[in-house]
Amino acid sequence: MPRLPSNELFRALAKTQSLPPVDKNHKKAFGPLSTPERLLLGPGPSNAHPLVLKALGQPPVGHLDPFYVDLMSEVQELLRYAWQTDNRLTLPMSGTGSAAMEATLANTVEPGDKVLVAIKGYFGNRLADMASRYRADVKVIEKNWGEAFTLDELEDALKKYKPSILAMVHAETSTGVCQPMDGIGDLCRKYDCLLLLDTVTSLGGVPLFIDEWKVDLAYSCSQKGLSCPPGLGPFTMGPRAEEKLSRRVEKVPNWYLDVSLLNKYWGSDRVYHHTAPVNMNFGMREALRILAEEGLEKAWERHSSNAQQLWKGLELMGIDLHVAEELRLPTLTTVRIPEGVDGKAFSLHLLNEFGIEIGVGLGSLAGKVWRIGLMGHNSTPENVDRVLSLFASELPRFREKTVCAA
Ligand SMILES: Cc1ncc(COP(=O)(O)O)c(C=O)c1O
Numbered sequence: 509m510p511r512l513p514s515n516e517l518f519r520a521l522a523k524t525q526s527l528p529p530v531d532k533n534h535k536k537a538f539g540p541l542s543t544p545e546r547l548l549l550g551p552g553p554s555n556a557h558p559l560v561l562k563a564l565g566q567p568p569v570g571h572l573d574p575f576y577v578d579l580m581s582e583v584q585e586l587l588r589y590a591w592q593t594d595n596r597l598t599l600p601m602s603g604t605g606s607a608a609m610e611a612t613l614a615n616t617v618e619p620g621d622k623v624l625v626a627i628k629g630y631f632g633n634r635l636a637d638m639a640s641r642y643r644a645d646v647k648v649i650e651k652n653w654g655e656a657f658t659l660d661e662l663e664d665a666l667k668k669y670k671p672s673i674l675a676m677v678h679a680e681t682s683t684g685v686c687q688p689m690d691g692i693g694d695l696c697r698k699y700d701c702l703l704l705l706d707t708v709t710s711l712g713g714v715p716l717f718i719d720e721w722k723v724d725l726a727y728s729c730s731q732k733g734l735s736c737p738p739g740l741g742p743f744t745m746g747p748r749a750e751e752k753l754s755r756r757v758e759k760v761p762n763w764y765l766d767v768s769l770l771n772k773y774w775g776s777d778r779v780y781h782h783t784a785p786v787n788m789n790f791g792m793r794e795a796l797r798i799l800a801e802e803g804l805e806k807a808w809e810r811h812s813s814n815a816q817q818l819w820k821g822l823e824l825m826g827i828d829l830h831v832a833e834e835l836r837l838p839t840l841t842t843v844r845i846p847e848g849v850d851g852k853a854f855s856l857h858l859l860n861e862f863g864i865e866i867g868v869g870l871g872s873l874a875g876k877v878w879r880i881g882l883m884g885h886n887s888t889p890e891n892v893d894r895v896l897s898l899f900a901s902e903l904p905r906f907r908e909k910t911v912c913a914a
Contacts, residue, residue: 544863545863546859546863546864546865547863547864547865547886547891547894548865548881548886549864549865549866549880549881549882549886549891549895550865550866550867550879550880550881551681551682551709551840551867551879551881552681552708552709552729552731552732552738552881552883553731553732553737553738554731554732554733554735554881554883554884554885554886555735555885555886556735556736556737556791556795556885557735557736557794557795557798557884557885559794559798560735560736560737560791560794560795560798561791562794563787563790563791563793563794564737564787564788564790564791565787566787566790568786568787569786570786571780571783571784571786572778572780576784576786576789577778579789579790579793580774580784580789582793582797583599583600583789583792583793583796584598584599584774586793586796586797586799586800587599587600587742587744587796588744589796589800589804590711590712590716590734590742590796590799590800590804591707591711591716591718591726591728591742591744592716592717592718592719592720592804593718593719593723593744593746594719595718595719595744595745595746595747596750596775597743597744597745597750597767597771598742598743598744598745599742599743599770599771599774600730600740600741600742600743600788600789600792601727601740601741601742601743601765601770602739602740602782602784602785602788603739603740603741604729604730604731604738604739604740604741605708605727605728605729605731605741606634606741607741607765608727608728608729608741608742608743609634609635609638609706609708609727609741610638610762610765611727611741611743611762611765611767612675612704612725612726612727612743612745613635613638613639613642613644613675613704614642614760614761614762614765614766615745615749615753615760615765615766615767615768616673616702616704616725616745616749616752616753617639617642617643617644617673618756618757618758619642619643619644619758620643620644620645621644621645621671621672621673622644622645622647622669622670622671622672622673623636623639623644623645623646623647623671623672623673623675624647624648624649624665624666624669624671624673624674624675624701625639625646625647625648625649625675625676626648626649626651626657626662626665626674626675626676627648627649627650627651628650628651628652628653628655628656628657628677628680628683628685628687629653629677629680629681629682629683629685629870629871630680630681630682630683630870630871631677631680631681631682631706631708632648632650632675632676632677632680633871635675635676635677635704635706636648636675639673639675642761644673647665647669647671649661649662649665653680653682653683653871653872653873654683654684654685654830654831654842654873655685655835656685656686656687656688656835657676657687659690659691659692659695662674662692662695663695663699666695666696666698666699666701667699670699670701671701672700672701672702672752673701673702673703673704673725674692674696674701674702674703674704675704675705675706676692676703676704676705676706677705677706677708678705678706678707678709678710678714678716679706679707679708679709679710679714679837679839679840680709680837681708681709681840681870681879682869682870682871682873682879683830683831683842683873684829684830684831684836684837684840684841684842684877684879685831685835685836685837686710686714686835686836686837686838688835689705689717689721689723692721692722693721693722693723694722696722696724697722702724702725702748702749702752703721703722703723703724703725704723704724704725704726705718705721705723705725705726706726706727706728707726707727707728708727708728708729708732709732709733709837709839709840709883710728710733710837710839711728711729711732711733711734711742712732712733712734712735712799712807712883712884713732713733713807713808713811713838713839713883713884713887714733714808714811714837714838714839715804715808718744718746719746723746724745724746724748724749725744725745725746725749726743726744727741727742727743727744728741728742729741729742730742730788730791730792730795732839732881732883732884733799733807733811733839733883733884734792734795734796734799734884735795735798735883735884735885735886736788736791736792736794736795737788737791739785739788740785740788740789740792743767745767753767753768764782769781795884798885799884808838810887811838811839811882811883811887812838814838814882814887814888814889814891814892815836815837815838815839815841815882815887816838817889817892818841818880818882818892818895818896819833819836819841821892821896821899822841822843822896822899825896825899825900825903827843827844827846827899827903828843828844829841829842829843829844830842830843830844830873830876830877838882838887839881839882839883839887840879840880840881840882840883841879841880841881841882842869842873842877842878842879843877843878843879843880844876844877845869845875845876845877845878846903846907848907849903849906849907850906851868851869851875851876851877851878852868852875853906854878854902854903854906855867855868855878857902857906858898858902861902862898864894864895864898866878866879866880866881866895867879867880867881880895
């Protein structure tokens, strides 16, 4: 058969289908993408490791390609290492940390279940909001933003509310507090409730022992301690949570995040669920490989020593830190904005003039603190020195401006 040139084919097709003229209103001639160079020292995302960027740029393969199927198992094994867990159901959700957060609740909460949320910052509130959308009977206990819960406070609440899930944030990115975990898992077993933990700002940077701490459900993100761009939400579910899932009367009310369905793809069957973001998982595999190569203990030590260097340097300049030293997160430091300084203007100045991003406060800490992240690949003595020297050289001008204006 003679082949029609493609333009004739198109015209012939257009005639039979009577296509309308193409609207060119939104057709804009933009140049090729070129992103600015930034050092991301805020609450996240953090800079991606160069080897992770290289992995992301590899040509995609099919999401059921034997190469990819092997890579999925590598990602799962390395995630188990990073989290220190043997949980079978350990996988990265396609979505950001909030998707994985939602997955923990969607799979385990049934209407009317009591979920106790221990709130000490912005992300605790998000947990409570999400749990209520799955029709949980949400109970909350709260601490000031900058404090952590004691075992006694948690035990009193568990006794009072008798929840089926206690949900809390390990590393509260809004406040810079690291919740001490000793004994909380045992308390949850004593009161027969599941322990659900947000590890978004701790994975890869702060000691985390999911099995040892008796955590039943946890989630995280790709873009902070793992030095990968945002887009994946690591998720893990232990045997007690699996058991609750198996007892559900109703289906999991979120098809995309239903872990039983997802496990048909991530488990041994390898059955299509959704088209996996293969390149994101290339990046995740590389990020986790780099973490394993360094070793968890070394990565935790590195984060701790760089954070201490930052804290010491800021305090020497007379700048106050928001959280008591024993509760401070090495990955995220909340710095009190000195009296009279416009915190937002200062952080914009660092971004515009030096390409360095630091965060401003969220919720009740808005306008009161800066948030400096030293996460994953970005936690280096050189980055600490850069921030400290900029605080030393630039902040006085902002103080002067305030004094002059007054
Ligand atoms: C503690 C905590 N939980 C949950 C999230 C939500 O993660 P994402 O923004 O990746 O959806 C964040 C984001 O920064 C976080 O810091």
